[in-house]
Amino acid sequence: MTQHALLSTDKLHSAANADEPTTFRHVPHNIEAEQALIGAILVNNDAMDKTTDFLRPEHFYDPLHASVFETIQQLLHAGKSVTPTTLRTFFENVEPIDADLTVPEYLWRLAENATSVINARDYGRTIHDLATRRKLILIGEDMVNTAYDSPVDQPPNLQIEEAEQLLYQLAEQDKYGQGFLDFTSAMSQAIDVANNARMRGTDLSGLPSGMIDLDDMMGGLQPSDLIILAGRPSMGKTALATNIAVNVAAQKRLQRFQENPDGPPEPAVVGFFSLEMSAEQLASRILSEQAEIPSNKIRRGKIDEPEMARLMAASVALNSAHLFIDQTGGISIAQLAARARKLKRQRGLDLLIVDYIQLLSGSASKAAAGRVQEITEITTGLKALAKELEVPLIALSQLSRQVEQRDDKRPQLSDLRESGSIEQDADVVLFVFREEYYVQRREPSANEVEQHQKWQTELEAVRGIGEVIIGKQRHGPTGTVRLQFTGEFTRFDNLDRDHPLAGKADV
Numbered sequence: 001m002t003q004h005a006l007l008s009t010d011k012l013h014s015a016a017n018a019d020e021p022t023t024f025r026h027v028p029h030n031i032e033a034e035q036a037l038i039g040a041i042l043v044n045n046d047a048m049d050k051t052t053d054f055l056r057p058e059h060f061y062d063p064l065h066a067s068v069f070e071t072i073q074q075l076l077h078a079g080k081s082v083t084p085t086t087l088r089t090f091f092e093n094v095e096p097i098d099a100d101l102t103v104p105e106y107l108w109r110l111a112e113n114a115t116s117v118i119n120a121r122d123y124g125r126t127i128h129d130l131a132t133r134r135k136l137i138l139i140g141e142d143m144v145n146t147a148y149d150s151p152v153d154q155p156p157n158l159q160i161e162e163a164e165q166l167l168y169q170l171a172e173q174d175k176y177g178q179g180f181l182d183f184t185s186a187m188s189q190a191i192d193v194a195n196n197a198r199m200r201g202t203d204l205s206g207l208p209s210g211m212i213d214l215d216d217m218m219g220g221l222q223p224s225d226l227i228i229l230a231g232r233p234s235m236g237k238t239a240l241a242t243n244i245a246v247n248v249a250a251q252k253r254l255q256r257f258q259e260n261p262d263g264p265p266e267p268a269v270v271g272f273f274s275l276e277m278s279a280e281q282l283a284s285r286i287l288s289e290q291a292e293i294p295s296n297k298i299r300r301g302k303i304d305e306p307e308m309a310r311l312m313a314a315s316v317a318l319n320s321a322h323l324f325i326d327q328t329g330g331i332s333i334a335q336l337a338a339r340a341r342k343l344k345r346q347r348g349l350d351l352l353i354v355d356y357i358q359l360l361s362g363s364a365s366k367a368a369a370g371r372v373q374e375i376t377e378i379t380t381g382l383k384a385l386a387k388e389l390e391v392p393l394i395a396l397s398q399l400s401r402q403v404e405q406r407d408d409k410r411p412q413l414s415d416l417r418e419s420g421s422i423e424q425d426a427d428v429v430l431f432v433f434r435e436e437y438y439v440q441r442r443e444p445s446a447n448e449v450e451q452h453q454k455w456q457t458e459l460e461a462v463r464g465i466g467e468v469i470i471g472k473q474r475h476g477p478t479g480t481v482r483l484q485f486t487g488e489f490t491r492f493d494n495l496d497r498d499h500p501l502a503g504k505a506d507v
Helices: 009-017 033-044 045-051 064-075 084-091 103-113 120-148 154-170 183-199 213-219 237-249 255-259 279-291 295-300 307-318 333-347 362-369 373-390 401-405 420-423 435-440 449-462
Strands: 225-231 269-274 322-326 349-353 393-398 428-433 466-474 481-485 491-493
Touching: 033 045, 033 064, 033 103, 033 120, 045 120, 045 466, 084 103, 084 255, 120 154, 154 255, 213 466, 213 481, 225 237, 225 373, 237 269, 237 279, 237 322, 237 349, 237 393, 237 491, 269 279, 269 333, 279 295, 279 307, 279 322, 279 449, 295 362, 322 333, 333 401, 349 373, 362 373, 373 393, 435 466
Parallel strands: 225 393, 225 428, 269 322, 269 349, 349 393
Antiparallel strands: 428 466, 466 481, 481 491
């Protein structure tokens, strides 16, 4: 719809008779800044170094300037000097700017008019920012056009999610998706990670989960990793996930600490997608873990004065934890990604937890193709989201019933439901297993005295012990670590350091 279509008949008639020319808005650009930057680089090639970390040819408004900048980049990467003379060969046959000015002559003028290379970075930043504004205009125009001419089968929520994704990608364009990274830069980053861990006085390169023995095996929760936490019902998947969430939320933000070890502590931010339980149920569970009061007593209000004091103390301590819960059930992987991006943009993000994969949905086309195809889309999307946000992503998953049919109930990779894509996309696969759960259900009759005594001995050996089996770790060892499990509060914790199993892992 044109602007004139919004005018009344009288106004349209008067506008047609007006002598004043119609004024059009031009998209944001600055030709002078582009000329100044190219001229500065032609005079002193070192000026390019001031812009290489953020400026690319597509940021230039003028196509000729974009082509010149790209050619300069290629020559400098080849170790050649860049001057109007060396560029002449590439632009001799390009269409002249006008009848009196060829492109090589234009480049000579840019070099002659260049005053200083001091402001090269400012020129580059101006070009980059104006390009960002132009992209914002394109996104806005697409939003308007799509809203006007939206297909019947495209609900408004889908357009909102797509717009959020485009805006997030634009906001993060200098941080993610920059194409190939040369090995020297990647190696430098790896050394920085190791040095930061050394400066912190710990050998963990990732975010500490609070579980000492598990962190020793994994080096902490690594940024960009998709970590699958799987187990049969009642094994404690959600309990372990909430324990880790609270432990992380009580720590310093790792990235900020690496950048400024002497800076003030900032709490880490944890996003928790609870697709099964409500936020209130999850909060009750976390309060139970922290106050060491059974959750059923909290929900029923059957607590005495000392327990109420512990509950209030735990709530005060948790008030400072930056833990954000999304309780929406049955959301799609696209909706989850959009909400995670929004959380990172508004609050920051250090760890993302999804409880659980089988409750997520994929696109309609993948759902129609079958559940395996849908799960493949979901796990691929979760892995891509972890890389995009540069945070560890812990996704909980159910195990198939075939575990129950074996004598040894310890899970393995083949037990993952729709295991092909989950196992393939995951960087780490953790299984939660409690032998105590199965031993309790094998209790013989009290009349069988010898068998019952043997059963009691077996039960005592595994009572309160939870196992985390590392079934897959892309960049580390596999094996089993043991944790303390308190069933009354559904809480996992580190084994007492005096416990014979503490610090020992079956590798």
